[in-house]
Amino acid sequence: MAYGSTAKILRVNLSTGALEVETLSEDFYRLYPGGKALAGYILLNELPAHTEPFAPENVLVIANGLLTGAPVSTATRYVVSARSPLTGGYGESEAGGFWGPELKMAGFEAIVVKGRAPQPVYLWIQDGVTEIRPAAHLWGRTTAEAQETIRAELGDEKIRVLQIGIGGENLVRYAGLTNDLRHFNGRTGMGAVMGSKNLRAIAVRGSLRYQSLAHDPETLLALGRKLSKAVRDNPLSWDLQVRGTPGLVEPLNTAGILPTRNFRQGAFEGVDELKWEAYEKQLLTARRSCYACAVRCKREVAVNGQPSPYGGPEYETLGAFGPNCGISDLQAIAKANELCNAYMLDSISAGATIAFAMECFEHGLIGLEDTGGLDLRFGNAEAMLAMLEKIARREGFGNLLAEGSKRAAEKIGGEAKFFTIQVKGQELAMHEPRGKYNVGMGYAISEIGADHLVVAHDPAFANPEAIQFKSAAALGITVAQPSRLLNAEKMKHFYILEKWGSMEKTTGYCFFGPAPRSFIHPDDVLLSINAATGWNMTMDDLLQIGERGTNLARIFNLRQGFSRQDDTLPERIFQGLENGPLQGLGLPRDDFEQALTILYALKGWNAETGVPTRERLESLALGWAAEMLPVDTQK
Amino acid sequence: MKLYAGGHLDFYLPNRRSRVEIELKAPTRLSEVLAGLGLPLAEVHLTVVNGQMVDLQAAIVFGQDEVKLYPAVNGG
Ligand code: SF4
Numbered sequence: 132m133a134y135g136s137t138a139k140i141l142r143v144n145l146s147t148g149a150l151e152v153e154t155l156s157e158d159f160y161r162l163y164p165g166g167k168a169l170a171g172y173i174l175l176n177e178l179p180a181h182t183e184p185f186a187p188e189n190v191l192v193i194a195n196g197l198l199t200g201a202p203v204s205t206a207t208r209y210v211v212s213a214r215s216p217l218t219g220g221y222g223e224s225e226a227g228g229f230w231g232p233e234l235k236m237a238g239f240e241a242i243v244v245k246g247r248a249p250q251p252v253y254l255w256i257q258d259g260v261t262e263i264r265p266a267a268h269l270w271g272r273t274t275a276e277a278q279e280t281i282r283a284e285l286g287d288e289k290i291r292v293l294q295i296g297i298g299g300e301n302l303v304r305y306a307g308l309t310n311d312l313r314h315f316n317g318r319t320g321m322g323a324v325m326g327s328k329n330l331r332a333i334a335v336r337g338s339l340r341y342q343s344l345a346h347d348p349e350t351l352l353a354l355g356r357k358l359s360k361a362v363r364d365n366p367l368s369w370d371l372q373v374r375g376t377p378g379l380v381e382p383l384n385t386a387g388i389l390p391t392r393n394f395r396q397g398a399f400e401g402v403d404e405l406k407w408e409a410y411e412k413q414l415l416t417a418r419r420s421c422y423a424c425a426v427r428c429k430r431e432v433a434v435n436g437q438p439s440p441y442g443g444p445e446y447e448t449l450g451a452f453g454p455n456c457g458i459s460d461l462q463a464i465a466k467a468n469e470l471c472n473a474y475m476l477d478s479i480s481a482g483a484t485i486a487f488a489m490e491c492f493e494h495g496l497i498g499l500e501d502t503g504g505l506d507l508r509f510g511n512a513e514a515m516l517a518m519l520e521k522i523a524r525r526e527g528f529g530n531l532l533a534e535g536s537k538r539a540a541e542k543i544g545g546e547a548k549f550f551t552i553q554v555k556g557q558e559l560a561m562h563e564p565r566g567k568y569n570v571g572m573g574y575a576i577s578e579i580g581a582d583h584l585v586v587a588h589d590p591a592f593a594n595p596e597a598i599q600f601k602s603a604a605a606l607g608i609t610v611a612q613p614s615r616l617l618n619a620e621k622m623k624h625f626y627i628l629e630k631w632g633s634m635e636k637t638t639g640y641c642f643f644g645p646a647p648r649s650f651i652h653p654d655d656v657l658l659s660i661n662a663a664t665g666w667n668m669t670m671d672d673l674l675q676i677g678e679r680g681t682n683l684a685r686i687f688n689l690r691q692g693f694s695r696q697d698d699t700l701p702e703r704i705f706q707g708l709e710n711g712p713l714q715g716l717g718l719p720r721d722d723f724e725q726a727l728t729i730l731y732a733l734k735g736w737n738a739e740t741g742v743p744t745r746e747r748l749e750s751l752a753l754g755w756a757a758e759m760l761p762v763d764t765q766k
Numbered sequence: 767m768k769l770y771a772g773g774h775l776d777f778y779l780p781n782r783r784s785r786v787e788i789e790l791k792a793p794t795r796l797s798e799v800l801a802g803l804g805l806p807l808a809e810v811h812l813t814v815v816n817g818q819m820v821d822l823q824a825a826i827v828f829g830q831d832e833v834k835l836y837p838a839v840n841g842g
Binding site for chain 2: 367376
């Protein structure tokens with residue numbers, strides 16, 4: 132019976148060159164229907180605890196969601212997972228684009244990569260036929276050059292290429308992956324893991340159609356048509372189409388929650404140079420989309436007048452290289468975006484690590500002799516760009532910053548550790564938790580280190596009459612709460628939204644598709660999954676899929692020695708902002724600790740240790756995973 | 767008055783434009799002006815009049831006042 136899946140996993144051992152195809156059962160897939168849940172299952176079962184991230188034994192999983200490639204807007208995503216070289220814990224990063232759908236059309240749900248190739252290689256997959264090919268000629272090239280070369284030598288312009296850049300080759304701990312040069316698995320250093328395996332790229336081409344895999348293709352197609360029309364009739368998806376994420380700069384600055392100068396401040400005096408109207412005038416050339424997505428939130432840009440092959444900077448990149456580095460030069464920020472994408476570095480961690488270094492420089496903890504003569508002060512766009520080049524190549528001081536801010540701070544010493552704005556080793560994204568307390572909770576509790584996409588953000592749930600709040604009723608969120616509050620009701624919001632977000636990462640939905648963030652009503656999300664699978668799931672079943680994924684990741688981290696102490700925030704966040712409407716206000720530490728205890732209870736985790744109870748794991752059909760918990764954590 | 771509707775608020779304005787000028791004959795409650803335009807007040811998260819953050823319900827506008835409105839913005 133068709134249930135939305137090809138039921139095939141490609142297993143690659145780069146040490147031996149072996150390529151094998153594994154077939155999954157429907158019963159298994161029903162519990163782990165792709166993406167985050169499937170990757171979590173494979174990592175827990177196949178990756179021994181404490182495996183070094185850059186050892187050949189690390190396991191790199193690339194997994195489509197159940198719906199990835201379905202003819203439904205925003206069902207485009209795949210996850211990349213492995214033990215993270217940045218955090219030492221569970222690594223994970225999602226991206227949309229065209230590559231995931233193409234992999235499905237080529238016949239696979241996922242690729243599991245083990246071992247290390249003796250020489251650089253790339254993988255070529257066409258309609259179920261697989262081949263490992265030499266890639267020495269791609270090593271050291273920009274992502275644009277490598278993609279062009281691969282397409283030319285395989286003789287097909289429509290091949291979709293997922294690849295690392297020189298950042299991953301050089302094991303920069305926050306190197307990512309890109310597909311089509313415009314869609315990025317940026318976070319947690321998955322590109323460095325791929326680089327450590329000498330795997331430069333995975334090229335795919337397929338001719339299947341998702342409809343042939345679906346239980347009820349007519350319903351799925353009809354829903355797809357309805358949603359395509361709905362995009363422009365919903366203010367949230369309309370805004371994403373017109374402005375995309377760059378539209379966030381101005382509203383966040385007005386609210387005093389635009390991270391500025393390494394999270395010291397919440398408002399940036401140079402914001403006028405960076406807001407959407409400036410972006411539209413100075414950079415924008417066109418709008419683009421991911422596979423079959425009518426939202427079209429991606430931007431095409433020209434940088435210094437030259438059309439860029441890499442797509443335009445998203446909000447995170449504008450924030451990280453802009454206000455957070457004290458920089459208001461939009462062209463320089465767009466250039467930084469190009470460099471990150473040409474070399475494939477996570478623009479959040481790269482910008483945040485440079486901002487950290489700028490604060491160290493201004494406090495005299497490092498000097499010109501360290502930076503190779505670069506005057507690495509806040510606001511110096513030239514120095515920022517020069518440092519980015521050094522990081523990607525691990526040259527001079529760039530070699531230290533390529534380690535991420537936490538490791539760099541340990542080396543620099545003194546008060547540097549107070550300037551590193553990270554959780555579990557991963558730098559905060561450009562969302563200020565002092566104005567959105569559940570975003571702070573997400574940074575703290577996320578298994579991948581600070582992540583801004585764990586839950587939809589607090590302001591959406593502050594007004595009971597606002598559209599985002601109303602659309603969350605279907606998930607069980609019924610009592611509006613202020614953004615700057617942590618209480619039992621807020622933790623209920625968090626618990627529900629986290630499950631929902633994890634479900635999106637498992638089924639392949641983009642964060643900008645389903646409500647409450649955007650326009651697809653939860654009932655339509657449910658309809659799409661049932662049309663694809665024929666499983667007659669309920670909303671509770673969907674939320675349970677999400678909860679299963681977060682618990683798998685949790686157990687992975689507990690096995691690595693993580694504990695409640697790691698679910699915290701940088702010291703700076705507990706202190707007051709230096710300027711803007713929230714000047715002087717920090718996130719109250721006691722409220723945070725109390726809320727964390729409440730949240731653990733909701734999640735069925737031990738209040739002291741943060742370890743999932745056996746009872747909860749069994750209710751999630753994860754009894755087997757309880758056996759993997761270290762004995763001393765099972766209090 | 768000059769009105770700028772930030773974020774997704776332009777969705778509710780005529781021709782979905784983010785900037786409109788509105789002639790007011792007398793000082794008027796901003797909430798009434800917005801209701802007249804069909805802009806749902808529940809979508810307005812921040813109100814800035816002449817550079818100052820104000821309470822939407824209490825704000826009175828007139829003449830050349832510059833009003834900027836922003837919705838609750840989510841992540842991304
Ligand atoms: S909403 Fe934007 S990022 Fe998400 S799938 Fe559509 S075009 Fe891609």
